[in-house]
Amino acid sequence: MNITRQEILEKIKNNDCGYFSQMYHEGIWRNEYDGLKLKELWEINWGDGNDWNVAFKIVDFDIDVLLEGWYSSHGDSEFNTVSIGIPFEFKETRYRAATLSDLRDMKIDEILG
Numbered sequence: 001m002n003i004t005r006q007e008i009l010e011k012i013k014n015n016d017c018g019y020f021s022q023m024y025h026e027g028i029w030r031n032e033y034d035g036l037k038l039k040e041l042w043e044i045n046w047g048d049g050n051d052w053n054v055a056f057k058i059v060d061f062d063i064d065v066l067l068e069g070w071y072s073s074h075g076d077s078e079f080n081t082v083s084i085g086i087p088f089e090f091k092e093t094r095y096r097a098a099t100l101s102d103l104r105d106m107k108i109d110e111i112l113g
Contacts, residue, residue: 002034005061017079020065028056036060048073055085
């Protein structure tokens with residue numbers, strides 16, 4: 001291992017996106033970079049020209065790194081913010097087409113309610 005925990009934290013504080021982008025691109029697929037063990041935690045990419053967020057753990061130092069930027073399918077993707085990441089639960093309400101059974105159940109609830 002060629003870097004210390006304190007150096008990692010300084011790189012985050014200084015928003016050294018290049019270092020962590022390289023760490024992600026070169027190391028995450030093999031779960032290792034420069035002697036540090038890595039673990040991919042989360043990624044969301046809204047497609048060409050949109051937000052791209054990546055979270056990974058530097059296992060040796062128990063630091064979760066969050067990279068935020070934008071994605072391009074033409075190869076000019078870029079991360080512009082790096083920070084310590086923390087997990088949170090995200091709840092989303094979605095919709096589907098109602099079936100006849102769903103509608104019947106809704107009507108029963110309305111009658112009994």
